[in-house]
Amino acid sequence: MPRNKLPELYIRSYKNSRLIAACSCLLILLSLFGIFQASFDHNLSQLLPQDTEIDRTLQFFAESDFANKVIISLSAKKPHTLSELLREVDSLRQELDKPFIKEVVTGLSDKGFNRDLNDFLLYAPQLLTPSETRDIKEQLNKKSVRQNLQGIYSKMMNPGGSFMLSMHLKDPLGVKTPLFKRLKILSSSMGYQVEIKNGHFVSKDGKHALMIIDTDIPVTDSKGSQKLISYLQEKTRDLPDYLESSIVSGHKHTISNQKIIKSDIKRTLLIAAVGFILLFGFILREARAVLVFIMPSVAIFVALGLMFLYYDTLSYFVLGMGAVVTGIAIDYGIHTYIAARHVQGVENIARIVKPLLSGALTTIGIFAAYYLSTVKAYHQIATFAILSLTLCLAGAVYILPRFFRPGFNPVNKNFLFPDRIAYKYTILSLWCIFLAVSTSMVVQVEFNTDFKALDGTSGEIMQTEKKFDEIWTKNKRDPAILVTSAENREQALQKNEDILEKASSLIGKQNIVSIAAIWPCKETRRENLNAWNKFWQKHEQELRDLLGTCGEEYGFSQNAFQPFFKGLSTGTIEDIGPEQISSIQKLKDRFFLEKKDSFQVLSFFPDKKELVAEMQKITRNSQGTFLVSKREFARQLTTTVASQIKSLAAIAAVLIPLLTILLLRRLSWAALALIPVISGILCVFLAFGILGYSLNAPALFALLVVTGLCIDYGIFNVYAYGKQLPTGTPTAITLSAVSTLIGGGVLLLADHPMFFHVGLTMVSGILAGFLGAIVVIPAIFAMKKENQNA
């Protein structure tokens, strides 16, 4: 489009009031329709990049109920005893019920454990390995049999010894001993350092009891989480005063994050509104000037409504960005307001349409770069910002001028810096010093891609979790998980065993906790059983004779050991699932994950860098297997986020100068227009460096917004100075910057770390960008003019 046609086209379209009114009504109606379908969520995962590995880890945690567990730790104040504590634990367990609670596990009752143990040992024929079965041969001699029978007989000496007699008679030689060792997996797989006292999970110091609560309410369901935690808090409130309880759960993080975000949004929007009203009331001193503030609010509301026509739910973070977008979008209204009050009215606006459009396109271009990110929330922010900015620009140039009468210039164009040109050399010297200092800070500021930095959970919850870890986990890192998937359980078990065989040689068998140790796949069990049958076909009579002869010496009856011989042929059914064995049934949730079309077996190993690296060698070459390691997850996240930021920064670095040159069409002007951008970016690094913060992903994305705004300031002022336009551009830029600083500044009052970092970026960047535009650019123009005159 020819350059001189744009103002003309604007004036022509401005006069078509009916079309403008019709478009406005249509957009508002569509928006209202969308608003009725509004639904927000706070899910942090939306802020994470979409990456195969990352997605798989997140999906794994979503599908397993690891994250959905609620843990209650209870302790009794002195002089109350452990038994009193455990009594209350039982009482509380009885009270916890549906619909919120699926299951409550407070331990392994001695009664249940006894039954589970007998149940498990019954399957010794198919669980003992061929090598373990062969080892029995070493005990088939008089000396060894006598020694074992003496042990049993000695146990009869103490008053309670006879209670365990039936168990001894089922296994007089202790051939099932290896299975006891394997059962240790019961406690080691729990992830907590517990002891069983009176059938309850108790801490090592015996002062605390643990309750593990299973619920169907996912940790991402904020409403459900609120109900669940309220329900549990109500129940624990009824406990006697001498008991202290603490609830630890991901649900509490959800509630806390949501609460903080909601409170931040209310506070920031309120303060921003007050700030804008004061700004227009005191500086512009005209009631109708408030329309400049109302316009972006209406545009943002309309944009939000339109968003819901496309998105089912929006992240709360999008809503939180509303204040920032208001700060950006208000700029256009300010420029048209200042121009519209000029004697030439609409004609004067037509003069600034080009820089307005240029500025808007540059900012929109920056936001459009967000689509290259794989973070869902950033896509929403980009759409929201582009829609809002477009509507604001349209509103500013087509609707807003209709409310203002020309012929009055509300503020002097040089009201802030009347003498700036006189100090041009001082200004330029100071700017150079600022550049030098802030450039040195760039290398000092670190990038933090740990997504925990985005977790705004309250300090109280963090403190509770810290205490909990000191008692129950001893701050031990969660183990890494090897996930083996297959079509059905048997295939998954088989594959898991094959993988573990390789893994054992790489990281050591002692480092792996696997269900294979206590319940191997059918094929392995069949091999075990064959070896067992073969062995006893050969040696049963031999042992019968030995027990008969040696048993007589201690007074054992001839049939005393019949339970053992009967057990040689029981527990031999191969077509049995682990769910039919109570001891393994309890481990089901820990070791198995049943999905709609597949089955996963989970094995655990220490989450150490070198072990994870070794295991990755295996999983890379084995289809259907993958690792879930929090350490590796953090690394992948860091790599992905860093890579995205680099890409976006590169795009912005190319896009901004390119668009500037294209729009200004003069290289020297384009270079001057970049001054606010450079100043803004460097000042952000300076602020973060001085305050000791690391730059995180949201801050870096906010930096892109700063860049977009700063280039606006540069373009507007260079254009105004270069063309000597009487459009009040410095005044408009000042008001724009102040309004943006209000929008971004209120975020500094937010409790959520993400909002705070965005606020700090906005304030430091915009402040420096504004000074660069309003002070440095005119100084350079003045210097240039002085040189030309000389």
Add this chain to the structure above:
Amino acid sequence: MFKGLSRFSMILLCVNLCCLPLMSATSAANQTNNNQLDKDSVLSEIENRMQDIKTLSAEFKQTKQLSAFDRNLVIKGKMYLKKPHKLAWHVSSPSPYRMVIRENTLYQWDKASGETQTLSLDENPAFTAVAKQMQMWFSGNYKDLLQDYEMEIKEKDPVRLSFSPRAQTMARDLIRRIVITFDKNREYIQQIRIMEKNKDQTNINFSNIEINPSIDSSAWEVEGAEE
């Protein structure tokens, strides 16, 4: 294997042993000729009388009728107890055997094998329960015991108290009943009879009971045990 099995045996040992102090306690109670035998008052009286007992010793004869043995097992020896954390069970016949609980450690020795086992109560929570339950009896606090057992007065002359494990307790899987019989003068417990679920039965007869005797330190020693 021992760890797994001994865990249960020690819990049950507790069930059994914890009855022993009854004899001295009730004996003390009977000295005041209190004839009130209803459940609460019997236990309340015992609670009051037990405060002064610091040490206790008694000879025992334990007869076990076990289906796995052709003949009854007759075990004789002496038991010692010292508040708050010491218990010794010395068997002299049929073959020497000792079990001692000291503070947080349990020692077990038998002459035939010559082996000594040392177990930490901290690592074996069930043994901790034994020690605590013993302590409970001697401190005179029976509230916790009645949580696991129901008490019934079977006879008044001679006095016989029956303790049946409540539902949902581990003891219920193994024990049918524990019956404590007092002598005619109600001065001491004559017999403890433990009837197991599998019809095995253990009778423990006590004699020469001494309240607050001076117990030689050797009573708490076990051959080969590390100090």
